[in-house]
Amino acid sequence: MTQVRKDFFSILLFVCLVAVVPLLTQSGVVLNFVMMALFACLIAQAWNVLGGFGGQFSFGHALFFGTGAYFQAIAQLSWGWNPWLALPAAMLMAALVGAWVGALSFRYGLKGSYFALVTLAFAEVFRIVSLSVPFTGAGVGLMLPLKESIGNMQFGSRSGFVWLILGLVALALCVTAYLRNSRFGAYLQAVRDNEDAARAVGVNPFHVKTWATVLSGGLMGSAGAFYVQVFQYIDPGIGFGSHTSVEALVGAIVGGMGTLWGPVLGAVALHVLADLTRNLFGQMPGINMIIYGTVLIVIVMFLPRGIAGLASYTPKSWRRNG
Amino acid sequence: MADSQVLLEVQGVSRSFGGLKAVQDVSLTVPQGSLTALIGPNGAGKTTLFALLSGFLTPDTGHVILQGQDITGHSPHLNAKLGMTRTFQIVQPFAAQTVRENIAVGAHLHTASRAQALDIAAQVAQRVGLADQLDKLASDLTVAGRKRLELARALATEPKLLLLDEVLAGLNPQEIAEMIPVVRSIAASGVTVLMIEHVMQAVMSLADYVWVLAQGQLIAQGTPSEVTRHPQVIEAYLGHGTAARLRRAEMSA
Amino acid sequence: MMFDASILLSALLNGLTTGAVYALIALGLTLIYGVLHIINFAHGASLMMALYGVYALKERWGIDPYVALPVMVPAMFVLGYVMQRVVINRASHGKDENILLVTLGLSIVMENLALLFFKSDTRTIDTAYTLTTVAIGPESAQVMVSLPKLVAFAGALVVSALLILILQRTDLGRAIRAVAKEKQGARLMGIDVEHVYAMCFGLGLACLGAAACFLLPAYYVNPQVGNGFVLVAFTVVVLGGMGSFAGALLGGLLIGVVESFGGLFLGESLGQVGIFVIFIGVLLLRPEGLFGAKT
Numbered sequence: 001m002t003q004v005r006k007d008f009f010s011i012l013l014f015v016c017l018v019a020v021v022p023l024l025t026q027s028g029v030v031l032n033f034v035m036m037a038l039f040a041c042l043i044a045q046a047w048n049v050l051g052g053f054g055g056q057f058s059f060g061h062a063l064f065f066g067t068g069a070y071f072q073a074i075a076q077l078s079w080g081w082n083p084w085l086a087l088p089a090a091m092l093m094a095a096l097v098g099a100w101v102g103a104l105s106f107r108y109g110l111k112g113s114y115f116a117l118v119t120l121a122f123a124e125v126f127r128i129v130s131l132s133v134p135f136t137g138a139g140v141g142l143m144l145p146l147k148e149s150i151g152n153m154q155f156g157s158r159s160g161f162v163w164l165i166l167g168l169v170a171l172a173l174c175v176t177a178y179l180r181n182s183r184f185g186a187y188l189q190a191v192r193d194n195e196d197a198a199r200a201v202g203v204n205p206f207h208v209k210t211w212a213t214v215l216s217g218g219l220m221g222s223a224g225a226f227y228v229q230v231f232q233y234i235d236p237g238i239g240f241g242s243h244t245s246v247e248a249l250v251g252a253i254v255g256g257m258g259t260l261w262g263p264v265l266g267a268v269a270l271h272v273l274a275d276l277t278r279n280l281f282g283q284m285p286g287i288n289m290i291i292y293g294t295v296l297i298v299i300v301m302f303l304p305r306g307i308a309g310l311a312s313y314t315p316k317s318w319r320r321n322g
Numbered sequence: 323m324a325d326s327q328v329l330l331e332v333q334g335v336s337r338s339f340g341g342l343k344a345v346q347d348v349s350l351t352v353p354q355g356s357l358t359a360l361i362g363p364n365g366a367g368k369t370t371l372f373a374l375l376s377g378f379l380t381p382d383t384g385h386v387i388l389q390g391q392d393i394t395g396h397s398p399h400l401n402a403k404l405g406m407t408r409t410f411q412i413v414q415p416f417a418a419q420t421v422r423e424n425i426a427v428g429a430h431l432h433t434a435s436r437a438q439a440l441d442i443a444a445q446v447a448q449r450v451g452l453a454d455q456l457d458k459l460a461s462d463l464t465v466a467g468r469k470r471l472e473l474a475r476a477l478a479t480e481p482k483l484l485l486l487d488e489v490l491a492g493l494n495p496q497e498i499a500e501m502i503p504v505v506r507s508i509a510a511s512g513v514t515v516l517m518i519e520h521v522m523q524a525v526m527s528l529a530d531y532v533w534v535l536a537q538g539q540l541i542a543q544g545t546p547s548e549v550t551r552h553p554q555v556i557e558a559y560l561g562h563g564t565a566a567r568l569r570r571a572e573m574s575a
Numbered sequence: 576m577m578f579d580a581s582i583l584l585s586a587l588l589n590g591l592t593t594g595a596v597y598a599l600i601a602l603g604l605t606l607i608y609g610v611l612h613i614i615n616f617a618h619g620a621s622l623m624m625a626l627y628g629v630y631a632l633k634e635r636w637g638i639d640p641y642v643a644l645p646v647m648v649p650a651m652f653v654l655g656y657v658m659q660r661v662v663i664n665r666a667s668h669g670k671d672e673n674i675l676l677v678t679l680g681l682s683i684v685m686e687n688l689a690l691l692f693f694k695s696d697t698r699t700i701d702t703a704y705t706l707t708t709v710a711i712g713p714e715s716a717q718v719m720v721s722l723p724k725l726v727a728f729a730g731a732l733v734v735s736a737l738l739i740l741i742l743q744r745t746d747l748g749r750a751i752r753a754v755a756k757e758k759q760g761a762r763l764m765g766i767d768v769e770h771v772y773a774m775c776f777g778l779g780l781a782c783l784g785a786a787a788c789f790l791l792p793a794y795y796v797n798p799q800v801g802n803g804f805v806l807v808a809f810t811v812v813v814l815g816g817m818g819s820f821a822g823a824l825l826g827g828l829l830i831g832v833v834e835s836f837g838g839l840f841l842g843e844s845l846g847q848v849g850i851f852v853i854f855i856g857v858l859l860l861r862p863e864g865l866f867g868a869k870t
Contacts, residue, residue, distance in 0.1 A: 002437065057672060059616075059679065108859040113614040113675055117809055118858055124806060125851045132844045183430045183439065190416055190427045197414035200376065201479050202402035202431040242802065246683055253676065285695065286687030286798070293683030300676045301666035 004181040007260060011173045014264075018166055022159035031158035035230070037271045038165040039223060043244065044251030044263035045172035046219035051249060052257030053179045054212040055192030059116040060123030061220055061248045063101065066239030068094040068221025070130065072228045073142040083153035087225045094221020095214045102213030106206045120245075127240035141235025144228060153229045161230055168222045169264075175215055176260050188212050189258070220248070243289065250292045254299050256308025265307045270295065327354040329483055329514050330406075335374055335384030344370045346538040347384070352483065352516055357509040359525045359546075360518045362535035363559050368518045369411055371535065372485050376408040377401045388483065402431060405482030409489060411518070413468040415460035421447060422456040424471055428478030442478055450474045450504055466497040470504070477508065484508065486517040490524055502528060522550070534558065585718040586835045588711060592724040592793075594831020595731035599786045600804060601811035601823040602735055603779035606742075609818035610755040610775045613671070616678035617658070619805025620685035621780050625651050625787035626796040627689055633700045633791075640702070640788045641726070647784035655780030660773040682801065690798040697797040705792055723792035730789045734782060739820055741778070751775055755818075803847070807834075810854035816863055 001009070021034055043065070051057050068090040075086035105118050130136040148154045155161055179185030190198035191205045199205060228234050238244075247270075255266020273295070274288045281287055299306060330352035337345045345367045352358055360368050373379040375386055377398040385394045393401055398408075407428075416424050425443035426436075433439050447453050450470045455463065460471060469489055476484055489505065490498050502524055509515045509528075519525050525532060525546055532549045534542040536558035542549050549555055553565035600622060607615045615621075628647055632638040638646070658681065666677040708719035742748035753761040754771045762768050811830050815822025830850060837846030 004436070057675060104859060108862075110858060110862075112671055114858055114862065116616075116675060117614065118855055121806060121851045121854050121858075124802075125848055125855075128844050128848050128851075132842075181436050183434045183436065186423070186427050186430055186436070186439070189419065193416035193418055194414045196378070196398075197410065197416065197475075198427065199378070199398040200402060200408050200410070200414075201428040201475060202399050202407075203427070204397070204399045246679075249676075284691055286690030289687040290684050290691065293680045293687065296680035296683070297662065297666060297677055300673050300680070301662075304668065304673065 004177065007177040007180060008174075010260075011170060011177060014173070015166060015170050019163060022162050026157070026159075028158060031162055033271075033275065035158055035162045035165055037268050038162070038169050039226065040247060040251055040267035040271045041264045042165065042169050042172055042223045042226075043220060043248040044255065044267040045169065045176060046216050046223065047248040048252040048257060048259075048263045049172075049175060049179065049219065050212050050216035052252055052259070052262070053176075053185065053188050053192065054209055054216075055189075056111070056209060056212070057116050057249070058119040058216075058245075059249070060119035060121070060242075060245055061216075062240045062242065062245040063119065063123040063126055064094040064098060064217040064220035065224040065227075065244045065248075066123075066126060066130065066234075066236075067097045067217075068224030069228045069234045069239045070136055070142070070224075071221070072225035073144060073234050074136070076144060077142060082151070083229060084151070087153070087222065087229075090225040091218045091221045094224065095218030097221075098213040098215075098217025099210060101217075102210040103206075106209045106213075120242075123240050123242070123245060127236045130240060131236040137235070139236065141233060141238075144232040146232065154232070161226075164229075165226055168219075168226060171222070172219050173260065173264075175219065180260060184208065184211070192258075246289065246292055250296045254295055254306055256306030259306075259308040262306050262308035269307060328352070329354040329356075329389060330375070330516070331385075331387040332371075332375065333385040333387065335371070335381045335386065337370060337374055337379060337382050343538050345374060345381075348535070348538075348540050349384075350533050350540065350543070352514060354482075354514055355509075355512065356530050357506075357515045357528055358517070358531045358533070359529035360516060360533050360535060361520070361522075361525060361549075362541075365537075366535040366558075367538040368535050369487055370538075372408055372487055372518065376406060376485060402479055402481075405480075406485065407476040407479045407481040407483075408485035409472045409476050409487055411487040411491065413465075413472045415463075415468055415471055417461040418459065420457050420459055421452055421463070421471055421474075424460050425474045425478045428475040431479040443474075446474045446478045449477065449507070451500070465492045466501070469493065469501070473504070473508075477513075481513060483514045483516065486515060486519075488518050488520060490519060490521045498524065526550075581718050582839070584711075585720070586839045587832060588718060588720050589724065590832030590835030591828055592720070592728040592831070593835065594828035595728040596786055596790055596827075597807055597811050597831050598824045598827025599731040599734055599782055599789075600808045601815065601827050602738055602820060603782035603786075604808050604812050605815070605818060605820060605823040606738070606751075606775055606782075607779040608812065610751055611659075611772050613663075613674045613678070614809070615776075615779070616675065616805070617681040617685065618779075618783070618808055619801030619803070620682035620689075621651070621654070621658075621801075622783045622787060622804050623689060623796065623798065623801035624654070624685055625780075625783045626791055626794075626800065627693060628784075629787045629791045630698055630700060630796055633702075640700070640791050641730075644785060644788045647788055648781045649784075651784030651787075652777040652781040654777075656773045656777035658780070659776035660769065663776075664769060664772065682805075686798050686801055693798065695798055697795050699795045700791055702792055721793060723789075727789035727793055730785065734785045735820075735824060738778065738782060742820075747771075747774060806854065807850060810850055810857070813854065813857050813862065 022031060047061050071090040071093045072086050075081040075089060076083055101122055105115055110118055131139050148156050179188060187203045187208045190203055191208050195205050251267035251270055252263045254270060255264065256262025270292060273291055277287055277291060303309060328351050332348060332350045335345060335348050348371060362368055374381050377396045380395045385392055388404055388406055393404060422440060422443045425446050426439040429439040429442035444456060447456055450473050452470050452474060455467060463471060473489060490501055493501060498521060505528060529546050532546050533540055534549055534555050541554045541558060542552040556565040556568065604615060604618050607613065625647060629640050629643055632643045633640060663674060663677050667674045704722050707722040709722055709725055710717050711720050742751060750766050750771050753766060754768055758768055807830060811823055811826040815826030834846055834850055837849035
């Protein structure tokens with residue numbers, strides 16, 4: 001079986017297995033856990049597109065999350081859109097923001113720490129602006145009125161949301177599989193591994209990195225829109241705050257950057273860890289993030305290729321050249 | 323020189339860095355289908371010239387013309403699409419990827435199909451003698467292997483003009499002897515090759531024509547045997563006064 | 576909007592005093608970047624820890640912030656030394672992207688430890704002189720500047736001068752400059768590069784210890800305060816030119832003034848946005864800053 005067939009088959013298997021869960025149980029606890037675990041998967045996968053495959057580390061991915069979330073809310077509240085229409089539009093909006101930030105950053109050759117800083121700065125700017133303008137509800141945020149119906153993307157039970165987020169995760173997985181099995185993906189990884197060598201054989205780094213930001217942003221935006229539908233609320237802290245940025249990147253790194261299943265593994269592992277801690281230590285503020293931060297340090301120290309890296313661990317390929 | 327089509331024309335190209343004139347008013351003509359070499363002492367500006375030709379640097383003055391098209395200042399990826407690919411003096415593999423995946427990046431210049439690119443990669447690997455290492459990680463190859471990989475990746479782009487920057491550097495005599503026929507077969511297949519080389523044995527046996535660069539300027543050109551007897555060339559490599567000393571030694575012998 | 580001279584002067588002085596503290600913060604960052612060539616994402620969180628340290632010393636043991644200087648500065652120095660030697664150095668495996676991630680991880684851990692122990696409330700301290708003001712300026716445009724801010728200004732400049740003195744006149748300073756210029760060469764000369772790196776990091780954080788002592792009387796602390804400072808500090812550093820001390824000093828003063836005037840004309844929060852816009856602008860258009868050299 002070719003690589004691409006293997007990839008899509010494993011995705012199909014994953015989707016079928018998870019889709020069955022809401023049919024097997026109606027337990028709110030289980031479904032909530034699955035839903036939030038999948039949410040963590042989605043944001044990690046979104047980050048992985050640009051960070052893992054593209055090698056460009058964004059520290060402000062909440063920028064796209066918040067954009068998607070606010071668009072989803074504003075489209076319904078101010079323009080009366082149907083949420084099913086708003087969702088793809090929110091993704092598109094986040095993708096456009098991705099195009100803008102990406103084009104700006106890469107046009108001026110930003111890389112490494114500088115790129116991370118710029119993404120952080122953009123996220124902060126959006127946060128401060130959304131805190132100040134009435135259009136986004138300022139500090140109070142925006143609230144979606146409760147109106148449960150499938151047509152209004154507010155499912156009565158968690159099952160509907162589980163299937164919705166599963167669909168988005170499947171989309172992200174397909175995008176990742178595309179990166180593993182296409183010219184675009186090969187070019188993206190070439191730029192990541194050695195930009196000059198890639199240029200010498202015909203790759204346009206600006207083009208490729210910007211498109212990666214577009215894809216990554218769009219997927220992240222879908223997570224934002226999803227969040228608004230589930231929690232019916234968004235504010236500057238939730239939308240553009242660093243929490244989401246951190247969760248996305250730690251999930252991808254812990255699981256294994258640049259792989260198909262890495263972010264899923266990492267996100268689920270972290271989510272389970274966070275849940276366990278909550279059960280052990282109660283609802284302490286900040287404990288989650290302390291764990292994320294510590295895990296990040298530990299993984300970078302001892303397991304740079306993440307959990308997925310364990311599968312193909314060979315001592316000789318531990319050290320990368322150059 | 324043979325009366326064939328001109329593939330690359332370099333007209334009065336110069337480039338300075340601050341006060342340092344790295345390349346000064348260099349002009350040369352590369353005929354189609356030829357295997358030519360660029361030699362000169364260290365620091366002569368050879369790699370800088372390659373960077374100027376391939377688009378990694380922009381000339382301060384002068385023009386680079388590929389098959390009649392002015393490509394001065396073009397980005398490297400555009401030049402690759404037009405048929406000019408370069409390799410690097412210090413090899414630049416995609417270290418975390420396999421040999422096959424490395425070469426496939428080059429192959430993708432002419433095909434969007436992943437499967438096809440991987441197939442082409444296998445074929446090109448065969449041509450350079452890497453067929454048995456296709457699934458090895460680039461970082462696990464020997465220096466000689468990485469040189470071949472660099473060559474294969476460039477070949478996969480189906481270039482009209484291949485700029486080889488010291489493809490033999492760092493190889494032992496055995497490896498050099500194995501590499502020379504590979505380069506020759508590439509040229510024989512129709513690819514025009516311009517190589518920077520220090521290994522004189524390779525230059526003598528491979529090149530039809532040689533340009534000599536010293537301190538950024540073209541000081542001599544001709545067939546390999548003409549050039550190696552050129553007094554200025556001897557001076558450039560071996561120091562001031564050497565040419566005269568050698569001649570006196572010859573005469574008194 | 577017409578503001579009279581005293582309001583403008585007040586904004587200017589406020590900007591300069593805050594700017595001096597920004598400069599001190601940025602100096603530490605510049606030192607770390609200039610020598611280790613890493614962007615310390617944990618700088619803001621470290622400042623926040625220092626601020627809480629000063630806070631705790633005052634609230635628990637009644638130690639005045641200025642008196643706490645000889646405690647905070649060495650304590651932060653040690654923290655910095657240990658952080659670099661034990662965590663950052665070990666985790667980096669020589670790759671820049673790893674260092675990026677590790678310092679990010681450290682900042683997350685520090686910020687949330689503070690959240691855990693101090694909760695998210697904003698805290699201030701009360702000292703005898705918190706509300707004291709001093710009159711500055713000519714009769715016609717006299718302004719009242721708060722004393723703590725003036726002390727902060729003076730203190731920041733003194734510490735900056737000390738830091739520069741250390742770098743220029745001491746053996747450690749010479750070692751640091753050697754390592755910054757040519758790591759391998761320095762190593763071959765017998766300099767313990769790992770030790771120098773850690774000393775540098777320690778010095779960088781020691782600056783934060785001093786900055787915290789000067790800041791708290793005129794300012795406040797909460798777990799998020801680090802975020803705001805880190806971006807301002809980075810803006811100062813890139814504006815001044817990564818690795819340039821003069822640049823960090825002048826950049827800090829400039830940013831302080833810009834923030835102050837921005838706040839005056841645009842309101843507090845949008846004034847902050849102005850800083851970030853400058854930051855993004857500098858990164859994109861002139862990454863070598865005002866004083867840095869083009870590489």
